[in-house]
Amino acid sequence: MWLQLALNAFTLGSFYALIALGFSLIFGITRAFNLAHGEMVLLGGYLAYVLGTYWQVPFFWTLPACMLTLLLLAVLLQALLQHVREPFELNSLVVTFGLALVLQNGMLVLFSANHRLIRNAEAAWSLPSLHLTLTQLQAWLIALSLLATFLVSILLRKTFLGKALRATIQDREAARLAGIPVERMSVIAFAVGGILIGLAGPLYGSTAYLHPWGGMEATLIAVVITIFAGVGRIRGVLLGGWALGLAESLAVVFLGTSWRELVSALVLIILLILRPEGLLRVSYGPVR
Amino acid sequence: MMKKTVNPPVLLGTAFLLFFSLWPLTGVGTDLHCRVLGFAFYYGALALAWNLLALTGVISLGHAAFFGLGAYGSALLDHYWKLSPCITILAGGGLGTVYGILWHLVFKKLRGAPFALATLASVEVPKILIDNWDGLTLGSRGITGISDLPSLQWAGLSVLLGRDPRALYYLFFALMLTVGWVHRRAFRSRWGWAIRSIREDETAAASLGVNVVRTRFQALLLSAFFTALCGAIYPHLLGLVEPPLVFSLHLSALPLVLSIFGGRHQPYGPILGALVLYPLDQLLFHSLLPVGHDAVYGLVVILTLLFFPQGIGAWLQTRLRSA
Numbered sequence: 001m002w003l004q005l006a007l008n009a010f011t012l013g014s015f016y017a018l019i020a021l022g023f024s025l026i027f028g029i030t031r032a033f034n035l036a037h038g039e040m041v042l043l044g045g046y047l048a049y050v051l052g053t054y055w056q057v058p059f060f061w062t063l064p065a066c067m068l069t070l071l072l073l074a075v076l077l078q079a080l081l082q083h084v085r086e087p088f089e090l091n092s093l094v095v096t097f098g099l100a101l102v103l104q105n106g107m108l109v110l111f112s113a114n115h116r117l118i119r120n121a122e123a124a125w126s127l128p129s130l131h132l133t134l135t136q137l138q139a140w141l142i143a144l145s146l147l148a149t150f151l152v153s154i155l156l157r158k159t160f161l162g163k164a165l166r167a168t169i170q171d172r173e174a175a176r177l178a179g180i181p182v183e184r185m186s187v188i189a190f191a192v193g194g195i196l197i198g199l200a201g202p203l204y205g206s207t208a209y210l211h212p213w214g215g216m217e218a219t220l221i222a223v224v225i226t227i228f229a230g231v232g233r234i235r236g237v238l239l240g241g242w243a244l245g246l247a248e249s250l251a252v253v254f255l256g257t258s259w260r261e262l263v264s265a266l267v268l269i270i271l272l273i274l275r276p277e278g279l280l281r282v283s284y285g286p287v288r
Numbered sequence: 289m290m291k292k293t294v295n296p297p298v299l300l301g302t303a304f305l306l307f308f309s310l311w312p313l314t315g316v317g318t319d320l321h322c323r324v325l326g327f328a329f330y331y332g333a334l335a336l337a338w339n340l341l342a343l344t345g346v347i348s349l350g351h352a353a354f355f356g357l358g359a360y361g362s363a364l365l366d367h368y369w370k371l372s373p374c375i376t377i378l379a380g381g382g383l384g385t386v387y388g389i390l391w392h393l394v395f396k397k398l399r400g401a402p403f404a405l406a407t408l409a410s411v412e413v414p415k416i417l418i419d420n421w422d423g424l425t426l427g428s429r430g431i432t433g434i435s436d437l438p439s440l441q442w443a444g445l446s447v448l449l450g451r452d453p454r455a456l457y458y459l460f461f462a463l464m465l466t467v468g469w470v471h472r473r474a475f476r477s478r479w480g481w482a483i484r485s486i487r488e489d490e491t492a493a494a495s496l497g498v499n500v501v502r503t504r505f506q507a508l509l510l511s512a513f514f515t516a517l518c519g520a521i522y523p524h525l526l527g528l529v530e531p532p533l534v535f536s537l538h539l540s541a542l543p544l545v546l547s548i549f550g551g552r553h554q555p556y557g558p559i560l561g562a563l564v565l566y567p568l569d570q571l572l573f574h575s576l577l578p579v580g581h582d583a584v585y586g587l588v589v590i591l592t593l594l595f596f597p598q599g600i601g602a603w604l605q606t607r608l609r610s611a
Contacts, residue, residue, distance in 0.1 A: 101586030265412035
């Protein structure tokens with residue numbers, strides 16, 4: 001049973017890391033708090049649901065469709081946020097909070113308040129000797145989350161573009177002085193973030209029920225992990241995701257399902273109190 | 289410049305008071321209009337209460353916590369002991385204030401975005417506690433059968449405060465004027481100067497002898513108390529309360545949207561926002577878009593921050609002055 005719990009926590013945690021990755025990139029490079037992050041993930045989930053239910057698109061092919069749509073949406077959001085005035089951090093927070101309201105209610109109108117779930121084949125592999133079962137969905141979650149994380153880490157660490165992105169994360173003004181087109185880096189951050197959100201959406205819709213009000217929880221998860229990890233630290237994001245997944249799984253086992261939502265909120269408050277400036281100050285060490 | 293602008297505001301203010309206190313008596317407008325305007329005052333009070341804290345320079349995304357605790361405070365006292373609504377409502381306000389003290393203790397060092405995020409998360413804590421504490425709060429089923437607001441008896445006339453739209457109108461008008469008076473004090477008094485100096489620069493304010501911690505604490509407590517007071521009235525109006533209803537994102541967002549739209553840095557800004565936006569939403573958008581009309585509030589806050597970052601109040605003022 002404990003092994004199964006660990007496996008489930010690992011799956012959940014890898015998925016949380018995927019959710020947080022887009023948020024972390026966007027925040028790190030543009031300093032924009034995207035409070036509509038969770039709603040955008042949900043939107044991707046609903047899109048995949050509609051494609052799968054009404055047009056019988058196979059689940060695998062809904063992924064690129066969602067990634068493309070969310071990429072466009074994220075780039076639009078970036079264009080919108082460019083016009084936000086100082087203080088940018090707080091104002092971008094309020095603007096995206098407004099966007100979250102718009103998306104929530106838009107989804108309520110389009111998809112109604114019913115709970116939706118993307119149904120996938122229930123194939124599973126099991127190891128009876130260890131009482132361990134891995135469903136196909138879990139395998140997808142782990143594989144896609146880790147693959148996306150790996151690719152982003154390659155992008156940041158092994159390419160020239162990645163160097164420019166990391167420089168922007170460390171110090172926007174210094175990067176600008178060094179000749180890095182900071183505005184273009186912002187667009188790229190939102191584009192990559194949008195792709196990651198679009199990937200997370202359909203996966204979210206197949207692990208948890210989609211509901212128009214569910215976005216804030218996903219946003220909180222992304223914020224928690226980003227603060228835990230520090231901006232733009234991919235390994236930290238993975239670690240944070242696993243830690244949060246484990247904490248939530250343990251809360252479900254010991255306290256019951258209904259207490260799960262409390263975990264991310266409490267962890268967020270504790271993290272903010274312990275490192276109130278940790279969110280905003282980037283250490284000048286290498287971005288790993 | 290101060291001298292010149294003193295007169296028109298006084299005139300406008302008097303006209304505003306006279307118009308809105310006499311309007312229901314003229315018989316112009318239906319019960320529906322009366323009810324909608326009444327609730328516009330109610331949400332105006334909520335927006336003013338939110339802005340009391342925002343004036344110190346921080347943005348809260350979690351005022352639903354105070355609202356919900358106020359609602360549950362009054363609903364529980366009513367459910368178990370059937371106390372008079374006057375007592376339950378004050379007690380609800382008190383419960384919200386206690387949570388405000390907790391905010392002060394825990395979030396003391398947070399500013400800006402971290403503060404906003406912490407407040408956003410802090411709504412979940414009481415919500416999930418209440419949702420799961422079946423023995424005390426009846427959990428997610430909510431509490432039903434909460435008594436109405438009392439009836440007023442005066443000179444042989446009896447008016448059901450919770451049922452008669454005109455009585456409700458005056459009740460909420462008085463509520464808004466009360467909070468509005470405190471809100472005005474935050475502009476026109478020594479305390480108000482202290483608050484604004486904190487907003488502009490905390491260190492400078494402290495070096496001038498402003499007690500930053502205490503002033504901030506006072507603003508937070510007043511804000512929490514009035515928000516919880518509004519929340520405590522809510523179950524008496526509806527007759528029921530349940531966690532998702534009172535701890536909703538909608539209730540955290542609405543005062544923020546109304547204040548930012550009306551103008552956060554004007555004494556009357558939140559009132560202006562509530563009186564323009566809420567009736568517009570209820571009378572126009574509600575009929576156009578029955579389910580998702582809250583989207584309008586989101587759109588309004590985005591557009592306001594992009595085009596009138598100081599709110600329409602400030603925009604109107606500069607227009608009037610240049611005219």
